[in-house]
Amino acid sequence: MIKLLEPYIDSEEKKYVLKALKKKEISTYGRFSNLFEDKVSSINLAKYNLSLTSGSVALYLSNKICGATNNTIILAPSYTFVATINSIVHTGSSPWLFDINPKNLCIDINQIEEFLKNKTIKKKNNFYSSKTNEKILAICVVLTFSILPDLKRIKILCKKYKLKLIIDAASAFGSKYKGRALTDYADIVIYSFNGNKYVTSGGGGVLSTNNKTIYKKAKLLANNGKTNKKYDYKLFGHNYKITNLHAAVGIGQLVKYSKIKKKKREIQSLYSNKLDNKYLSFLPKILNINYFLWLNFVILKDKKSAKKLIIYLNKKKIDSYFFWKPIHLQDFANKINKENMKFTNSIWNRLVPIPSSIGLKKNDQIKIIKSLNKFKNDK
Numbered sequence: 001m002i003k004l005l006e007p008y009i010d011s012e013e014k015k016y017v018l019k020a021l022k023k024k025e026i027s028t029y030g031r032f033s034n035l036f037e038d039k040v041s042s043i044n045l046a047k048y049n050l051s052l053t054s055g056s057v058a059l060y061l062s063n064k065i066c067g068a069t070n071n072t073i074i075l076a077p078s079y080t081f082v083a084t085i086n087s088i089v090h091t092g093s094s095p096w097l098f099d100i101n102p103k104n105l106c107i108d109i110n111q112i113e114e115f116l117k118n119k120t121i122k123k124k125n126n127f128y129s130s131k132t133n134e135k136i137l138a139i140c141v142v143l144t145f146s147i148l149p150d151l152k153r154i155k156i157l158c159k160k161y162k163l164k165l166i167i168d169a170a171s172a173f174g175s176k177y178k179g180r181a182l183t184d185y186a187d188i189v190i191y192s193f194n195g196n197k198y199v200t201s202g203g204g205g206v207l208s209t210n211n212k213t214i215y216k217k218a219k220l221l222a223n224n225g226k227t228n229k230k231y232d233y234k235l236f237g238h239n240y241k242i243t244n245l246h247a248a249v250g251i252g253q254l255v256k257y258s259k260i261k262k263k264k265r266e267i268q269s270l271y272s273n274k275l276d277n278k279y280l281s282f283l284p285k286i287l288n289i290n291y292f293l294w295l296n297f298v299i300l301k302d303k304k305s306a307k308k309l310i311i312y313l314n315k316k317k318i319d320s321y322f323f324w325k326p327i328h329l330q331d332f333a334n335k336i337n338k339e340n341m342k343f344t345n346s347i348w349n350r351l352v353p354i355p356s357s358i359g360l361k362k363n364d365q366i367k368i369i370k371s372l373n374k375f376k377n378d379k
């Protein structure tokens with residue numbers, strides 16, 4: 001089977017993991033987490049990077065630090081991986097779900113603006129939901145498949161309505177916006193280094209910020225609230241520090257980051273140049289995206305055709321499956337407040353992901369392209 005997203009592992013990761021093993025530094029102590037953070041900083045250009053056990057906990061800490069508690073609301077897209085929403089609920093805060101924009105598959109800013117204008121009341125300096133009376137605290141923008149929305153406009157909106165901005169850039173490590181670090185636009189940016197991301201530490205996440213106070217708070221919370229003295233604690237914290245072994249894998253990946261990036265671009269441009277838009281639309285081509293995606297995908301005319309295509313690809317030993325099922329369609333989430341989901345409802349089951357692993361061989365990719373171009377979704 002040609003896998004959808006497979007990690008790209010060679011001798012580099014082995015070298016650093018063996019070093020960690022030899023030194024018996026396999027747990028949260030050791031020097032690799034610092035080295036991993038330094039390498040992350042040299043790429044994402046954030047002032048502060050904190051390495052953690054996962055993107056999910058990075059999100060949880062972000063929400064906490066931004067002030068998420070009972071009686072607060074965080075605005076987020078319904079079309080996302082479930083961790084975006086779990087991380088809000090676990091703080092006691094309420095997610096409020098929004099549609100996505102058909103042009104970039106990211107949260108619909110027009111809908112958010114309408115909501116803030118028409119469905120909130122201003123009390124002192126803050127805005128509260130006129131329905132639930134909870135304070136609107138933050139917007140969590142998810143960079144869907146690494147796609148970048150208009151961050152400048154979102155930043156301006158957040159300033160106007162006194163909202164914190166968190167960017168869930170789980171799959172978008174290395175992305176810049178207009179050549180600048182994502183942390184120049186948001187209070188906090190998080191990344192996932194899970195095995196299905198194109199740069200991985202096996203399991204891991206990073207919380208990035210330009211704000212020293214935020215960084216210090218995150219570090220304290222992630223390290224059981226520990227001060228510099230032994231067995232001395234400042235607050236109720238968590239053990240969210242990345243292990244030295246995972247950081248070693250991450251370093252092995254980051255030392256070959258430019259090779260990974262180049263490979264990613266090559267895969268995307270081959271799809272972009274060779275995929276026939278007659279029977280399926282290749283969204284990045286339509287959007288004229290000039291940066292690299294985490295995951296390439298095609299859009300079919302309806303759910304039935306998408307299902308047919310997935311079965312057809314699987315028969316040819318090409319991995320594909322329906323991707324994120326929107327949160328508002330999950331049974332457990334039916335009580336979450338939401339806005340109209342017109343576009344989310346219309347797209348999630350027409351979107352078919354296609355293999356995008358860094359190690360994807362050219363002849364395998366040509367096989368995928370040929371198969372896709374042969375498929376007629378009106379048959």
Ligand SMILES: Cc1ncc(COP(=O)(O)O)c(C=O)c1O
Nearest residue numbers: 054055056081083170192193194
């Ligand atoms: C949008 C999004 N947010 C958060 C996460 C969670 O990251 P992790 O798996 O590292 O906890 C993911 C993981 O795929 C994701 O895609």
